[in-house]
Structure formats: structure tokens, C-alpha cells
Amino acid sequence: MTRQIRYLSPTGVLGVGFSEDHFRAALSPDLAFIGCDAGSTDGGPANLGGNKPFFSRAAVKRDLRILITGVRSIDVPLLIGSCGGSGGNWNLNWVREIVREIAQEEGLRFRVAIIESEPPRELLLRKYREGKIRALDPAPPLDEEVLQEADHIVAMMGAEAYVAALEGGADVVLAGRSTDAAIFAAIPVARGFPAGLAWHAAKIMECGGASVVKMDKPEGMICTITDEHFTLEPVSPTQQCSPLSVAAHALYETADPYRMLEPGGEMDLTEAKYEAVTDRMVRVTGSRFHPRPYTVKLEGARKIGYRAMVLGGVRDPVILEQFEGWFDGLKAHIAENVEGVFGPSIRGQYRIDYKIYGKNGVLGDREPYPERIGNEVGLLMVSLAQTQEVAYAIAGQAAHMVLHHSVPQWEGLLSNLAFPIAPHFWSLGEAYQFVLNHVVELDHPLELHPIRYEEV
Incomplete structure (x- = not known):
């Protein structure tokens, strides 16, 4: 019998919404887990620097309620990465409080793992002095003053932190800043499935159903991984995957569509093959993963002042x-x-x-x-x-x-x-900038990511 693992990604980012009916119809006891990314740097540095959530509390709570009641109904883990948008400690705790509310309101009891991603500054300073922090391209200048004075610095955790949290008995994992793919690669890699297939699938699944032919609204995706291939099938019965739509996802948010770095290795898609299984499902083979020294990306934000703006048109x-x-x-x-x-x-x-x-x-x-x-x-x-x-x-x-x-x-x-709105100039509040685009070499994968547990 062919060994396999199946999992579900309900949407590309927590808080943007998805169809509850389609999600619940996709729930099945053979799912190994449900994962969801919750963060991004797309909105700039203010979410991290100013302790701001990416989406509203109401939107995040709506999605979380559906996810938590769903996973508890079939008794599988829920993994949420980059909580609150930036994954900073404030943002992580913001999501933690919402989860506690939902548990109380729904009469649920479960074990939560909270994985922080804001490293102690003294540890980062030691790494810097040891030459273990290296710039990515492009990167702002870095010195000890930047490491000391940034408002917040997060380290993007890899898959090992999720695995450790689950080994500690977590039913729900709330993680700080994380690589998006680590959320979905953790369990398949830990169970011994080929790392190349697991990471490639995770890179696609992090975006929910975004690799469909036409994404008319945010929906989910189901992935099935075997030792030879993985398949993708949309949760929505009205959406389809094609070899082109799945392969094209490698062009999204990547500098190189064939090679992508993750903590501990590099995805290699040069030999990946995409073929239609049905008019809705695609099979992928040939993806590889090459181990590399374990590094994680650092993101930092610093307040630089206050902004105001004017918007108008010239005709x-x-x-x-x-x-x-x-x-x-x-x-x-x-x-x-x-x-x-x-x-x-x-x-x-x-x-x-x-x-x-x-x-x-x-x-x-x-x-x-x-x-x-x-x-x-x-x-x-x-x-x-x-x-x-x-x-x-x-x-x-x-x-x-x-x-x-x-x-x-x-x-x-x-x-x-011509001014489109009155008043025609207005205050924007505090302004932040990114001050880190670097990687730090770790002695072990959990060095910057402590885990604690709570019964809720």
C-alpha cells in the first residue's frame, strides 16, 4: 500500500476569509493537519515596528473560530504561522488572546503551543560579533546600534519549531514569524516523506488555493504527498488546478523560480514535472531539496518619524x-x-x-x-x-x-x-522602516524560538 499524508490549507492568509461550507465539506479524519499562514511583509514595516495586526480582530476571529472548531471536530493539529501579521511577540499574544476567547465561547479544551520569534538582543549582538549575521541583497547597513535600537526584530523560524511543539503535545500551534512554507513542510518532513516534495508542496500550499486556474475568491487547497509525488486539488468545487497554474506559482514572490532557500536547505525545482490527473487535480514529481547550513532570516523595524500625505490629480x-x-x-x-x-x-x-x-x-x-x-x-x-x-x-x-x-x-x-477627498491633506501617524534584511547562522534550529504551552 502506498504511504501518503494529506493536509489542508484553508486560505492564503488568516483573516482574508474563505468559504466555511467548502472548508467543512473538506474536513476528513484522514487529514494529518490543517495549516494557515497569518503574516507577510507586504504591508511594510509598521505591523512589526508599531505592534499592529495585519487584519482586523473581527476578521481574524471569524477565520480562527472556523478553523479551531473544525480541527477539534476531527482531532487533528492546527498550525498557524506568523501570527498577527508580523509574528512579533505583541502580535503573537494578540492572536493567543483571540484563541482563548474562542475556546471559552465554544466550550473547548485543548493544548496550545506558543512559539516566540523575537530573539534577545544580547544573543543577536553575540552572533553579530562572531560574524554569524550576513546581509542579503539588498540590505541596509548593519551595526550594533541597529541591533540595539530597532523597535522589534524577528527571526523567521523553520519547520523544526513546529515539530517540537507537536512533540510537546500541542493541539494548536501559534507561531511567531515563520517562513510560510515551514508551516506545511514540518509534519511531512518529520514523518520521513521526501524533503523535496514536502517543501515544494509547502511553498504552494502556503498560499491556500492561489495556484488554481482562476482564483475568483480566496479558498483552500488539499495536498496529498507520497514517496513519489504530491497532488493538489482545490477545496472549492468550482475551481480547478492545471499544470500551468501550479507551475506558475514558482514565479510568485521568488527571485529564482527554480531555487528557493529555506532554513536548513534549498528547494530545487529544476527537474520538477507537472501533469494533470483530472480536470481539477495536478500531480508534481521531481522536486528536490539540498541541505545547507542552518540560517534563518532576520527582519527588523525602527520608527523614523511621522508622516502626512496629499493626494490629487493633474489633468x-x-x-x-x-x-x-x-x-x-x-x-x-x-x-x-x-x-x-x-x-x-x-x-x-x-x-x-x-x-x-x-x-x-x-x-x-x-x-x-x-x-x-x-x-x-x-x-x-x-x-x-x-x-x-x-x-x-x-x-x-x-x-x-x-x-x-x-x-x-x-x-x-x-x-x-483636483483633490478626491476633503480635507485634502491628512496625518498618517508613526512611520517605520525595515532595518534588517539579513540571515543569522544558528547553532541549533530552536536557538531563537522558545516554546511554551498553555491549556485553554
Whole structure:
């Protein structure tokens, strides 16, 4: 009899939602576990730096309630990674409290493992001094001051932390920052299935049902792994997988679609083969995994000030015909005006980031056709300063300058910018930046990830 393991990923990220009916129809006692990623850096550094959840409490609680009642009904483990969006200790505890509420409201009792991912700073400083922290490309400059003064630093755990938590008797694993694939590779690898197949499947399953032909709404995926292959089948009866849709997932969020690093090794998809089993199911063979020294990625965020913003649109064809010259003059005019208000000492104490949508707002300097421009452009201006008051004041001044900045063809007072909302400039609050894009070499996989247990 062919050895196999089956598991379910209900959605690409906890809190985005999924069909409860489809999920419950997919529940089966032969599932080994259910896993769900809960985090990302897509939203920038504020989630980690400012202790902010990725989705609302109501959205996360809705999804968690369905998942927890589901896994308890068939008595299989639930693994949640990168809790609360960034996986920081605050975010992890935020999810822990929601889980405790659900257990009480549903009358459930189970054992929870909480795996932290914010390493002690002294340990990171020792690693740095030993030369065991290395930069990824690109990476900001790193020194001891960065390690000491970052608001939060997390280490992305690998599969071993999940395995250890389950060996400790956990029914539900709540993990801090984690590689997305580790959530789904942990149990198959621990049970001796080929690491190449387990990690490749996990890389796809981390996104729930995203590898379907057409994802009209977030749904789940079921994976079955054997010693020779793995298969993928959507949870939703209205969705299908194809060899192309599954293979194309290797292009998502990867620098190299054939080789991808995980703690302890490298996925190698150069020999992977994809074939249709049915019109909904795809079989994958040939994936490999090469062991490498055990490193985990570090992510760090630091507060850099406060932001305010202005958003408006320019449609005057006379301005658009000479946009570059007009825009350069506008920026100089704004800088002159800011210094006129705050004095020369403001130099170096603020900045304004400009994005021109309809020209190069998405790619910026990498835009291959910078000369192209349409009937209108959207102008986004974001000021950054050390206080909210100053950032807000600069945004207001910038809004007024762009509104009336002239061109030679027009005489008198002009109104160049159409504002879509009132008030037309507003405060954005605290601003953060990523200060780490590095890996740290570990002496053992659990070195930075302590586990504790609670009965809820």
C-alpha cells in the first residue's frame, strides 16, 4: 500500500476569509493537519515596528473560530504561522488572546503551543560579533546600534519549531514569524516523506488555493504527498488546478523560480514535472531539496518619524506637455517654502516622497517607458518629519504649492490639482522602516524560538 499524508490549507492568509461550507465539506479524519499562514511583509514595516495586526480582530476571529472548531471536530493539529501579521511577540499574544476567547465561547479544551520569534538582543549582538549575521541583497547597513535600537526584530523560524511543539503535545500551534512554507513542510518532513516534495508542496500550499486556474475568491487547497509525488486539488468545487497554474506559482514572490532557500536547505525545482490527473487535480514529481547550513532570516523595524500625505490629480494638458520641468520647479518651490516657514535648520530634518501615478508611480526609476503620459496623472506626496505637527504642516504647504504652481503659458491664479477627498491633506501617524534584511547562522534550529504551552 502506498504511504501518503494529506493536509489542508484553508486560505492564503488568516483573516482574508474563505468559504466555511467548502472548508467543512473538506474536513476528513484522514487529514494529518490543517495549516494557515497569518503574516507577510507586504504591508511594510509598521505591523512589526508599531505592534499592529495585519487584519482586523473581527476578521481574524471569524477565520480562527472556523478553523479551531473544525480541527477539534476531527482531532487533528492546527498550525498557524506568523501570527498577527508580523509574528512579533505583541502580535503573537494578540492572536493567543483571540484563541482563548474562542475556546471559552465554544466550550473547548485543548493544548496550545506558543512559539516566540523575537530573539534577545544580547544573543543577536553575540552572533553579530562572531560574524554569524550576513546581509542579503539588498540590505541596509548593519551595526550594533541597529541591533540595539530597532523597535522589534524577528527571526523567521523553520519547520523544526513546529515539530517540537507537536512533540510537546500541542493541539494548536501559534507561531511567531515563520517562513510560510515551514508551516506545511514540518509534519511531512518529520514523518520521513521526501524533503523535496514536502517543501515544494509547502511553498504552494502556503498560499491556500492561489495556484488554481482562476482564483475568483480566496479558498483552500488539499495536498496529498507520497514517496513519489504530491497532488493538489482545490477545496472549492468550482475551481480547478492545471499544470500551468501550479507551475506558475514558482514565479510568485521568488527571485529564482527554480531555487528557493529555506532554513536548513534549498528547494530545487529544476527537474520538477507537472501533469494533470483530472480536470481539477495536478500531480508534481521531481522536486528536490539540498541541505545547507542552518540560517534563518532576520527582519527588523525602527520608527523614523511621522508622516502626512496629499493626494490629487493633474489633468491640465498644458502642464502635462511640460510635466518634467513643471514638476522640478514645483519641488524646488516647496523646499524654498518649507525653509521659509521653519528656517534653514529644517534641512535634513524632513523629506517629501513623490509618486506620479500615470507616469512612473509603480516602478519609479525602473519604469522602461518614462516618457509616456496619459490624459491625467495622480500625484501623491508624503511628508516625513520628526513630529506629526511638522509633517502635517509640510503636507499642507506642499498641497498649496502644487495647487497654484504656474507654467509660462498661463497668467493669473491657477488651480492645478483636483483633490478626491476633503480635507485634502491628512496625518498618517508613526512611520517605520525595515532595518534588517539579513540571515543569522544558528547553532541549533530552536536557538531563537522558545516554546511554551498553555491549556485553554
